[in-house]
Amino acid sequence: MITIDWASFTPLSALLGGVMIGGAAGLLLLLNGRIAGISGILGGLLVGNRRDAGWRLAFLAGLFLAPWLWMLVAALPTAVIEADYATLVVAGLLVGVGTRYGSGCTSGHGVCGLSRLSPRSLIATLSFMAAGFGTVYLIRHVVGG
Amino acid sequence: MKLWITSFLAGLVFGLGLIASGMANPDKVLSFLDLAGAWDPSLALVMVGAIAVASVAFALVKRQSAPVFGREFQLPTAVRPDRRLVLGSLTFGVGWGVAGFCPGPALVALGAGIPKAAVFVAAMVAGMALFELLERWRTPRRAG
Incomplete structure (x- = not known):
């Protein structure tokens, strides 16, 4: 049922990049x-505690x-951003409000939270993954299909 | 000062990892989120690699009383999932699916000087500021 796009599949760089991300999170922790939760x-x-800002x-x-x-x-890999400016504003607002109410994003919940076996982070990760999959499905295959 | 240097280095390695992994490219992120299209599973491996390493660090924390430079480990104390967590995460997921940006990659793309990333980050910071305002209104004396 799922068609894998083997031509775009980059397992080695994905794993290596992941190891670097996990390593950076480990450094900041230890x-x-x-x-290392970016949204946090x-x-x-924005909370306004100056001693904590450095x-x-x-x-x-x-x-x-x-x-x-x-x-x-090396040359930077290309970043392709299809969304137009208005869409980016909407997406940015949703990500900003959502990550703060949800107490984290892909890094805080997805990487750090799952690494420390936090039940809250598991629920959060499942929630934002499901919403991400659902949103792309709607945009690409229902509305834009 | 030491805390700043180590924090800077962690941010640098984190950012390099985001670029290397492909997470900093929204098009690749959306290909991962598009299960019904031509699916690119790469980003699942980013999570596997990251968790494999970070979980070792979190396991080590249990054996140590304090971090090398900081005074104490500051880990989240909340345990139970609640409505805010789920609704917030769902909202974040919708925004992630709309543009393919989550916070880290957006900041890296802004660093690279991509104008569209600047627009996204500005809106994201506005969303975070809106959250702070609503929180202060809800609980006026919340300690910072």
């Missing part, structure tokens, strides 16, 4: 005692500079 790190800045800004600076470090060695 060195700083913090969870970014959203926590490590958050430093982590985000690392994320920002990653593509620049990459470009010193």
